[in-house]
Amino acid sequence: MEDWDPRLSPPKRMLRHTIDSEGPYRLLYCSSKNDKAGVLQELEKRVEPNLADYDKRTALHLASCEGCTEVVVLLLEKGADVNSVDRWGRTPLSDALSFGHEDICKILMARGGIDPVGLDAQNPCYEIDCNEVDMEGAILIGEGAFGEVYMVKWRGTEVAAKTIRSSISSNPRVRSDFIKELALWQKLRHPNIVQFLGVLKQSDRLIFLTEYLRNGCLFDILRKRGSLDPQTAVAYALDIARGMNYLHQHKPHAIIHRDLTPRNVLQDESGHLKVTDFGLSKIALAKDAEGYKMTGRTGSYRYMAPEVYRRESYGKSVDVFSFAMIVYEMFHGGPSHRAQTPEQVADRRAYEDHRPPLSSYAPSRMLA
Ligand SMILES: Nc1ncnc2c1ncn2[C@@H]1O[C@H](COP(=O)(O)OP(=O)(O)OP(=O)(O)O)[C@@H](O)[C@H]1O
Secondary structure (H helix, E strand, O other): OOOOOOOOOOOHHHHHOOOOOOHHHHHHHHHHOOOHHHHHHHHHOOOOOOOEOOOOOEHHHHHHHHOOHHHHHHHHHOOOOOOOOOOOOOOHHHHHHHOOOHHHHHHHHHOOOOOOOOHHHHOOOOEEOHHHEEEEEEEEEEEOOOOEEEEEEEOOEEEEEEEEOHHHHOOHHHHHHHHHHHHHHHOOOOOOEOOEEEEEOOOOOEEEEEEOOOOOEHHHHHHHHOOOOHHHHHHHHHHHHHHHHHHHOOOOOOOOOOOOOHHHEEEOOOOOEEEOOOOHHHHHHHHHHOOOOOOOOOHHHHHOOHHHHOOOOOOOHHHHHHHHHHHHHHHHOOOOOOOOOHHHHHHHHHHHOOOOOHHHHOOHHHHO
């Protein structure tokens, strides 16, 4: 068999191989063709609902992969094993997720379906017991595009609890994408990267914990202080650059933040800055393209690289663009082209090559 990464979609052979349309294997054939009456006939003939082909693919695998919702429901009612595993270690939920059959994902998950081959399962997110977190005493500290952020106590320590709106997290595919990004975040350790702590177990909502940075975000610091003195601006720029460099040097693949803004840079008690929320924005963007509407602010447009705005392919340099906009803001006490809306700014940068004047990057105070 050709090399195949189990985290990707099932190999074509799994979809192509022919299934006998006669004998007991007719159950498999009918399941893959959304022939509910045929499936019922076979089950009434006492064909075993967990019958599998030579690749250990069951009727439920085939119906889940082909998007045959009614057949999935019927098979589950008739005793099909929701977590039967094929030769590649895939369950019916693995297939439904790969092919984007969201209704089927929900049905399978409601019956206890799991996806053992997803990235999230290979690097499971550390799960935190809800009972260890004092949610009663939660204090709201902010709200972003994905949901609210609270300060809570976990085993007596103050941490930040980020809640993801149920309109986002109830979508099994988006939830799975989120968990994958969080699983990646969990592996990162750097003094200029906000530390991920874990996902709350036994919670219907998706809630994850990170370290709590009591000085808040760079956006609030700049709003209060206006322009920063050159030493502070350079020290802050170095903190952000060190965190970003760590992400960009990540192996085997660079991590691109794609939404580096002053709201995603937080300050710890010693005054150092840490970068947060990398990777999460691309989930929202992907969904946005398919009609999913983000409920959050549009302020990120001010920092967005033109190629991201134009929805073209992009690389690490998009973060360099955002970084430059933040550095500009630290020296100037506010974003460039303030009189224009964030969308107007992004639009003109993307389509008219509009940029802040280069001379404004060298404040006279620094050169003096
Ligand atoms: N770990 C944290 N410690 C302290 N405050 C935090 C932490 N994470 C977030 N916050 C605060 O909560 C606010 C909302 O954060 P969140 O990341 O949800 O949204 P955002 O980054 O402000 O906006 P968007 O989601 O549109 O990028 C932040 O602006 C910040 O002030």
